[in-house]
Amino acid sequence: MSGPKTITIEPITRLEGHGKISIFLNGEGNVENAYLQVPELRGFERFCEGRKAEDLPQIMPRICGVCPVAHHFASTKALDAAFHVDPPPAAKKLRELMYSGYYVYDHTLHFYFLGAPDFVVGPDAPPAERNILGVIKKVGLDIAKEVIKHRAYGQKITAIIGGKATHPVCGLPGGISKPLTEEERQEIEKMAGSSVEFAKFTLKIFDDVVLKNKKYVDLILSDAYTLPTYYMGLVDQNNKVNFYDGKVRVVDPEGREFVKFVPSDYLNVIEEHVEDWTYVKLPYLKKVGWKGLVGGPTSGIYRVGPLARLNASEGMATPLAQQEYERMYETLGGKPVHSTLAFHWARVIELLYAAERTLELSRDEEITSKEIRNKPDSPGEGVGIVEAARGTLIHHYLLDEEGLTKKVNLIVATTNNAPAICMSIRDAAKGLICDGVVNEGLLNMVEMAFRAYDPCFACATHFAVGQMPLEIKIYDHEKRLLATLKR
Amino acid sequence: MRRECKIKDKEETEGKLQNWLLNAQRVVVAGVGSSLRKDDFIGVEIVRGLQNKVSSSVYLIECETVPESFIEPIIEFKPTHVLIIDAALLGLKVGAFNLVEPEQLVGPIVSTHFLPLQIFCDYIAKTTGAKIALLAIQPKDISFGEGLTEGLIKTAKHLTDILLRLLP
Numbered sequence: 001m002s003g004p005k006t007i008t009i010e011p012i013t014r015l016e017g018h019g020k021i022s023i024f025l026n027g028e029g030n031v032e033n034a035y036l037q038v039p040e041l042r043g044f045e046r047f048c049e050g051r052k053a054e055d056l057p058q059i060m061p062r063i064c065g066v067c068p069v070a071h072h073f074a075s076t077k078a079l080d081a082a083f084h085v086d087p088p089p090a091a092k093k094l095r096e097l098m099y100s101g102y103y104v105y106d107h108t109l110h111f112y113f114l115g116a117p118d119f120v121v122g123p124d125a126p127p128a129e130r131n132i133l134g135v136i137k138k139v140g141l142d143i144a145k146e147v148i149k150h151r152a153y154g155q156k157i158t159a160i161i162g163g164k165a166t167h168p169v170c171g172l173p174g175g176i177s178k179p180l181t182e183e184e185r186q187e188i189e190k191m192a193g194s195s196v197e198f199a200k201f202t203l204k205i206f207d208d209v210v211l212k213n214k215k216y217v218d219l220i221l222s223d224a225y226t227l228p229t230y231y232m233g234l235v236d237q238n239n240k241v242n243f244y245d246g247k248v249r250v251v252d253p254e255g256r257e258f259v260k261f262v263p264s265d266y267l268n269v270i271e272e273h274v275e276d277w278t279y280v281k282l283p284y285l286k287k288v289g290w291k292g293l294v295g296g297p298t299s300g301i302y303r304v305g306p307l308a309r310l311n312a313s314e315g316m317a318t319p320l321a322q323q324e325y326e327r328m329y330e331t332l333g334g335k336p337v338h339s340t341l342a343f344h345w346a347r348v349i350e351l352l353y354a355a356e357r358t359l360e361l362s363r364d365e366e367i368t369s370k371e372i373r374n375k376p377d378s379p380g381e382g383v384g385i386v387e388a389a390r391g392t393l394i395h396h397y398l399l400d401e402e403g404l405t406k407k408v409n410l411i412v413a414t415t416n417n418a419p420a421i422c423m424s425i426r427d428a429a430k431g432l433i434c435d436g437v438v439n440e441g442l443l444n445m446v447e448m449a450f451r452a453y454d455p456c457f458a459c460a461t462h463f464a465v466g467q468m469p470l471e472i473k474i475y476d477h478e479k480r481l482l483a484t485l486k487r
Numbered sequence: 488m489r490r491e492c493k494i495k496d497k498e499e500t501e502g503k504l505q506n507w508l509l510n511a512q513r514v515v516v517a518g519v520g521s522s523l524r525k526d527d528f529i530g531v532e533i534v535r536g537l538q539n540k541v542s543s544s545v546y547l548i549e550c551e552t553v554p555e556s557f558i559e560p561i562i563e564f565k566p567t568h569v570l571i572i573d574a575a576l577l578g579l580k581v582g583a584f585n586l587v588e589p590e591q592l593v594g595p596i597v598s599t600h601f602l603p604l605q606i607f608c609d610y611i612a613k614t615t616g617a618k619i620a621l622l623a624i625q626p627k628d629i630s631f632g633e634g635l636t637e638g639l640i641k642t643a644k645h646l647t648d649i650l651l652r653l654l655p
Binding site: 052055160162170178376 | 551
């Protein structure tokens with residue numbers, strides 16, 4: 001065997017954002033280590049300083065065009081807290097209604113466009129076919145139309161309540177900008193009913209294509225994709241999954257409650273570690289500590305997102321989703337499930353919950369109330385937490401006495417998962433690449449290790465500290481490197 | 488940046504408003520401003536003063552700081568005219584006001600909602616074909632706090648009375 005070798009997957013595909021995976025093989029052709037590097041750098045935490053607080057719910061959604069609703073309401077909730085105002089019940093329900101609609105389109109996007117190609121078309125199918133077009137070819141145009149229709153429904157619900165389909169604007173400290181008319185309510189109810197049926201159908205596809213295929217079930221349960229960690233998610237007062245509000249619950253790798261905290265306490269629970277080879281911060285549980293990129297009960301690394309939410313909860317708050325929740329755990333051997341690829345299954349269960357919750361809220365007798373705003377009080381400090389589709393999202397603002405932003409701290413979903421994503425990629429590479437045998441299909445299966453998390457690297461690299469490192473390479477017209485300038 | 492123009496008096500602006508609303512059949516009146524920034528809220532206060540006093544040909548909207556939240560309802564109303572009322576740093580004495588066409592928003596007038604408002608106006612104009620104008624009012628104080636300053640309370644009342652005479 002020849003000397004050490006580096007394999008690079010760049011760009012990585014079927015995710016939001018940009019990244020690169022470097023796999024280092026030793027002399028025997030086995031994986032020594034693998035790293036995920038995210039080269040994006042945004043600066044939101046810094047350039048929001050000095051801005052009017054009430055502008056933040058409109059600025060923050062620009063972090064991402066895939067999960068803007070999550071940032072919008074994390075920001076709005078942070079302002080509720082900072083201005084010491086509790087919105088009226090109708091405002092909270094309207095926010096949650098819109099939030100559930102967002103989950104319908106976001107989870108549909110990931111399952112059909114990003115995750116499903118690996119299972120429907122096959123993980124080692126030619127790359128030109130391993131995408132949404134390959135999925136359509138396999139499942140048919142009628143199903144594709146339903147996918148597009150229900151994504152549009154989710155975005156329509158956001159537009160009706162939030163003002164716009166992408167980058168909504170309705171959130172105000174203490175409430176929401178406009179009430180729902182009866183006509184709008186009926187329109188949303190109809191779309192929600194259809195979305196419940198669509199979600200049930202999506203679970204059937206998952207069942208037929210993945211769960212009835214022994215090769216895929218073995219892959220899901222394989223060591224290459226298994227990672228025991230802590231799990232975090234928002235829960236309601238009954239410890240059931242809630243995307244919009246509640247307390248944050250963390251369970252250990254055995255499924256026992258480790259901590260449950262209110263948003264304002266997050267800094268007592270979470271700390272962030274920095275590595276010089278990536279711009280993404282690496283959060284961990286403070287009380288357990290940072291032990292490096294290792295899993296298990298003595299490592300403070302935790303996971304967020306669909307599987308983590310289901311692991312951290314004691315069930316789903318709607319009946320059909322609850323049935324599917326029970327079926328998943330029964331099939332995979334009980335709680336908690338550590339199989340990374342099970343994030344896909346948990347995601348479609350959440351799609352069903354989101355659709356049921358949208359329908360439930362659209363029928364709530366308070367949903368068309370005109371009591372949608374309470375007056376904010378004097379400005380201070382506030383933390384808002386929601387569950388973005390990708391995981392727990394934290395916005396923390398410190399305001400001055402003029403209501404201008406002094407300090408911003410964001411811990412976004414994919415940032416929470418960053419350590420686990422690095423480990424999942426490394427472990428998948430080690431499990432799949434042996435004796436120097438590398439091919440495109442295997443590299444795609446390494447990518448599947450991050451794809452299950454539905455990462456959003458635009459979100460994960462929202463911050464900027466100090467001076468941005470910069471490297472400029474100058475090439476001539478024949479692509480010869482002339483000079484490299486670094487800062 | 489400050490606007491250097493000669494706004495002669497309130498009667499001139501009232502005249503401009505009267506001309507602008509000539510033949511208006513369906514009018515959206517949208518008040519824009521933050522309730523947390525004192526005189527910034529004047530647009531919304533004027534709209535509140537019009538509530539229950541206008542005909543069904545007028546659609547009143549309290550936009551606060553999120554006019555884009557109301558794009559769909561405005562389009563559905565099929566307006567012939569859209570009047571946006573907002574505080575703006577005109578460089579004039581407190582309480583002065585002027586009627587500004589959206590094209591004039593490029594340049595010296597600094598609205599407290601400058602850039603988003605311009606894009607909002609542009610979008611509404613293209614989708615509805617309506618005439619768009621901004622009724623810009625010079626604030627005294629837009630620092631953090633609640634309630635209009637005394638001069639602006641008088642301006643709000645004055646403009647409410649003008650609009651009640653001129654709206655269809």
